[in-house]
Structure formats: C-alpha cells, structure tokens
Amino acid sequence: MRTLEHEVGVLMRRVRRVIGVRAQMVHPDLQPASYLILSSVAESGPVRASALVELFDTDKGAISRQVGHLLELGLLDKEPDPGDARAWLISVTPQARQRLADVVEQRQRLLDEGLVEWDDAKLAAFVEELGRYNEALNAANDLSVQ
C-alpha cells in the first residue's frame, strides 16, 4: 500500500520532466500542461472546453488559459459551436497534428532501435491499467466528496 504513493510521486515528477522535453519538440514555447491538453484534443477531435474541464477534473479558468495559450501558438483552432452560441469547438491545427506525429515517430525510432525497453504490447497494457486507475480514482473521489 505504501509503495503506491511512492511510485505515483516519482511518476508525477519524472513525467513532468519528460513531458516538458516532448512539449518542446512540438513547439519551443509549449509548456508541459498545455502539451497534455493538446494531446487530448488531438485524440478526441473537436471538443468543447467544458468537456476538457470534466475530463481533467480541473478548474474552468485553468482550461480556458491553457486553450488560450495553445491558440496563440497556432496549435489549436476555435470555431463557434453550431449547436450553442455560448460554446466553442476546439480542434487541432494541421501544423500541430504534424508536429505531434513527428514526436511519436521519433519515439518509435527509439523503440525500434531497442534503446527503450517498452514495446507496443507492454505500453498498451500499461495504458489500459492507467485508464482503469483513472476510473478508480474517479469513483473514489466521488465517494470522498460525496
């Protein structure tokens, strides 16, 4: 039980560093937190900001600023939601999609060269575990907040 906190703590700090490096590969001024938002939008397709708020379980203001930052960098696009004049649909620009693909490709090269010991199967299994853990966190949080 104890080691969970330990590993999670190490994970969070180390991941921040790795994500930071990866973010700069996409754009020199891209910050780690923004990179994670960008990746999510790239995967989910056009989404409302409110969907991101719910997904990340974070503050509206924080998401608003992050999206604003990504718009300035030209990595995200914003168009009015045809179904609701209050809302916007956020999507990834072609440029950003290309840069993200480049980063993935570069990482794939490391895998191919055997420099990193994580192959696709192990990675997929771990991602699935992460997903389940996210769900469990969500459920536990609902409990504690009531």
Add this chain to the structure above:
Amino acid sequence: MRTLEHEVGVLMRRVRRVIGVRAQMVHPDLQPASYLILSSVAESGPVRASALVELFDTDKGAISRQVGHLLELGLLDKEPDPGDARAWLISVTPQARQRLADVVEQRQRLLDEGLVEWDDAKLAAFVEELGRYNEALNAANDLSVQ
C-alpha cells in the same frame, strides 16, 4: 501511442486532487507535493535530501523547501549525518507515521467494503508496472539529455 499522453495527462491532474484530499487527512496544512515526499521518506527510512533529489529527478531547492515545510509541521525530523558533516538524515516522526497509517487504514476500509474496485493484487500489479515505467522514463530521459 496517442493514448499514453492522454491517460497520463488525466492521471496527473486527477491524482493531484486525490493526493490533496489524502494529504489533508494527515495534516490540515499539508500540501500535495509535500505529502508525496513524506510518503517516500516513510518508506525509505532515513535518507539524505540529495537522495530525494535523485529519486524524484527534480531540483535541489524544491526538495529543500518541501523538507523545510515538513519539518515545520513536525512530520519530519532532521539529524546530522554522522558520515558527512554537510549532509542531514531525514526521517519521519512517530506522529507522522501514525497519521500515514491511519490514512492507509481508512483506504483499506473502502476496499474491504467493496466501494473501490481495486483489491490488493490488482494494486500490487499496477504499482509494479508504475515502477517499471519509472525506470523506463529514467532510461529514456538519460538518452534525450545525452
């Protein structure tokens, strides 16, 4: 490949929230980042600050401040390292150990009641995966930094 960033991003933001709640159970003024340090020291026994810097792959100054904060709260103790007059050995106070145990026990109750779907086996497996991922991150980071 894409989903890794997505899950990690969600994990990091959600974990911050959950850890925050857990930290307050240990001490009302305990911040999330400090809680993770505290957990690590509790597991590792007396350690030098420099060991924490290496473990978390973070800045000396950040660790120094976190430790200072935990000392003020009476959750950590600091004694001179008998082997090196520059260094200190950081350890957990009995009070902090008790509080941490209480938190673990409370979480165990949720597990026992079946409110959270993570039993010991699944958790242990996940922690092990996290550990491997941490190692891989470490290796990959060494590469990218060269």
Add this chain to the structure above:
DNA sequence: CAGAATGGTTGCAGAAGGCAACCAGTCGGG
C-alpha cells in the same frame, strides 16, 4: 594544501491551479 566537487539553503522569476466575480447565451415555468 589548493582547487574541484558535493550537500544544502535562499532569492528570484515563471508556470500552473483554485476561487470568485462576471458576461453572454440557453432553458423552463408562469
């Protein structure tokens, strides 16, 4: 013994989130 390296502390600046106030648009009941 002098210079390099290590352990730690502190000041400073920037990133990031939480909270609250606010505006614009939507929706439901009278």
Add this chain to the structure above:
DNA sequence: CCCGACTGGTTGCCTTCTGCAACCATTCTG
C-alpha cells in the same frame, strides 16, 4: 412572452510549486 435559474467561458487575484543561479560549508583529489 419573459423572467429567473443555469451553463459555457473569460478574467483577476492569490497561493503553490518548480527551475535556475548564486552562495556557503564541507569533503575529496591530485
């Protein structure tokens, strides 16, 4: 129809946290 409640977003303010750099004390090395 329209008035109040609600939702989607933006912005200002404050706190937490980290990275960088300068610094001091101690230890190691040639």
